Amino acid sequence: QVQLVESGGGLVQAGGSLRLSCAASGRTVSRYAMGWFRQAPGKERGFVAAISRSGGSTSYADSVKGRFTISRDNAKNTVDLQLDSLKPEDTAIYYCAASTYSISTEVSLYVHWGQGTQVTVSS
16 A cells, blocks of 8 residues: 655646655555546546656656656655646646556556645646
């Protein structure tokens, strides 16, 4: 079992940046591939980015490619998501999640979830 806690969300103007962090406790995060997902009001939770156990492989949704960067520090048990060039359509609750599978874009393959952190981008 691993517990995940996200932080770093907030209100930012379009074009601005935020850095989200996910702190894990319990089992070491190195056991898991990690992902970030987001859910806007009235929409389903969707994939944003994922990173392999070692950090050697990453995957991004087309909508964030080139603007967001996922990284991990297994020694510190953290996974970060750097959000640059933010757009109003990036407004959502962002969730950190852990998967026992290899890097994946599928919500159903993630078994541990954090409570989420709100990101609001104003135009």
